[in-house]
Amino acid sequence: MARDQSLSRRFVLLSGGAALAGAALPTGAAAALGPEINKLPAPNYAVHDYPGNPYLRPQGGPLASPWPAPRTVKSGPALATRRMRRTASTPRPLAVPLAPTTADWMPSTLVLYDTTGQSGWLGELYAIMAVNLASHFGNWTAMPVVQYESGELSQYSCVIYIGSTYGEPIPTAFLDDVLAGTQSVIWVYDNIWQLTARAANFTALYGWNWSQLDFSTVAEVDYKGQKLKRYSANGAGIMNYAVVGSNVSVLATCVRSDGTTFPWALRSGNLTYTGDNPLVYISEGDRYLAFCDLLFDALAPTTPTQHRALVRLEDIDPTYDPTQLRAVADYLASQGVPFGFQIIPRYLDPNGVYSNGVPQNIPLSSKPAMVRAIRYMQDAGGVMINHGWTHQYSNVPNPINAVTGRDCEFFRVTLNADSTPNYQGPLPPDSDTWAAGRFLSAQADLQDAGLDLPPLVTFPDYAASATDYAVAAEIFNARAERSLYFSGLLTDGGPIDYTRFVGQYFPYVVYDVYGGTTLPDNLGGIAPQGFDVSPARLPADILADAQRNLVVRDGFASFFIHTDNLSYLQAVVTGVQGLGYTFVAPDSL
Incomplete structure (x- = not known):
């Protein structure tokens, strides 16, 4: 249940997926699934617009004075x-x-x-x-x-x-x-x-x-x-x-x-x-x-039309079931589908929320079966993606309960009374050395388990400061995610204003203002159950939007899923391929 809630919260925070007209699955997507479509719930686009959603609207208030006066290029x-x-x-x-x-x-x-x-x-x-x-x-x-x-x-x-x-x-x-x-x-x-x-x-x-x-x-x-x-x-x-x-x-x-x-x-x-x-x-x-x-x-008017797809397995930490991981890897390998999978190298529950008050601190190296499962996934065509160090900040809620997979690691977030998130700004220790330290700690835990720091990264909950994004650009080849962008980024030497920002996803690979390659993340995640203000997002929803993405002549269908939803993964993979997309490895872009 905790993992479903985490996934649903990701959808609330960052999909921006207000839902909008056209609940019916487009004809092409239905044809791609064939008889399987009859086994899937219909798309369910429910509006969850709220004032703090940076992916639906920019965040910030009126200026106190005009800007900028000097020439700013x-x-x-x-x-x-x-x-x-x-x-x-x-x-x-x-x-x-x-x-x-x-x-x-x-x-x-x-x-x-x-x-x-x-x-x-x-x-x-x-x-x-x-x-x-x-x-x-x-x-x-x-x-x-x-x-x-x-x-x-x-x-x-x-x-x-x-x-x-x-x-x-x-x-x-x-x-x-x-x-x-x-x-x-x-x-x-x-x-x-x-x-x-x-x-x-x-x-x-x-x-x-x-x-x-x-x-x-x-x-x-x-x-x-x-x-x-x-x-x-x-x-x-x-x-x-x-x-x-x-x-x-x-x-x-x-x-x-x-x-x-x-x-x-x-x-x-x-x-x-x-x-x-x-x-x-x-x-x-x-x-x-x-x-x-x-x-x-x-x-680029002569760009040939091609449609590629990316799939990413989400939020894998040392407590995951290695048998489940192997089953997902076996399925994807059997379909010739390369995939990405996120690794959180250390699980923390500092307040014992899920262990009767007993603090938990579990490094990946203490779970040899999990390490073997990771190598198994790599052999099956999986590309490891770093997902922070602990996917939580400290022993204080940020914003849920300070447990790995539930909380933000690189940005301060609180919850409103209606469970919608409030983006507060950088965490108190935020700096280039602090951010690098989180990644170096992740690397040390991976090396203790006999693994390398991967060349790709996804910030936990898609939230980080401008400093953190710039540090990631120095360490990793690319980010696989959606990102936040802040006022001041287009002013050389100017201050970053964390009270004014916006979120963005991409249908193709870009080299963004933080100086890092960013991979597409345009379809969101499969969420079998709604949570708080977030509706469920089912295979039919993913496929309907994958069909819409066909309008981008060199675009991607990129989605993520937790590993306990194998039947839904099978439905989406089959449907995406039926729409004419070809799955590629995230480290090939």
């Missing part, structure tokens, strides 16, 4: 040039990353964002999300749009402008450079009226023009034949149009509750426009996936 390298390369047999804690490789040419993206007004802090968070996605394709630069200077657009393959502040004072130099039509521009949401007003012949030039925001209930966005979700309670409005000419490509369509439609995204000439902000209210299978795919058109 930050650039980042591409995934292709900065991926570290090492093997599990050569652990390198805190070593300097290997020198980057070189490439003759790669796309580059300029991300421009809003900063003015009391909610100007939102712009940087949206920009962080955009540059994370852009890193999949090439190098990026981000800066406030108010600091744009004439001609800068021409230095990049593509420019993404995210309009998040109504009436942001956009420089006429940027408007004129967009209207010159020489560079690909993706304009998101607000302030499009400033661009159209700058060109008296905009409608004749581009074939479309806006009319007003449409505040209809929209819970579905159709893209590439898939019905993507949209959080129906999102009341921000979506741009509608006075005219959409025959020379305009309507890329995706909003579906109102009465079945009528209007464009969600369109393209004409050098300009792609989305009348909705796809970087807020994100859940699995969301219209965010359409935005992720549209970036290929601007940055």
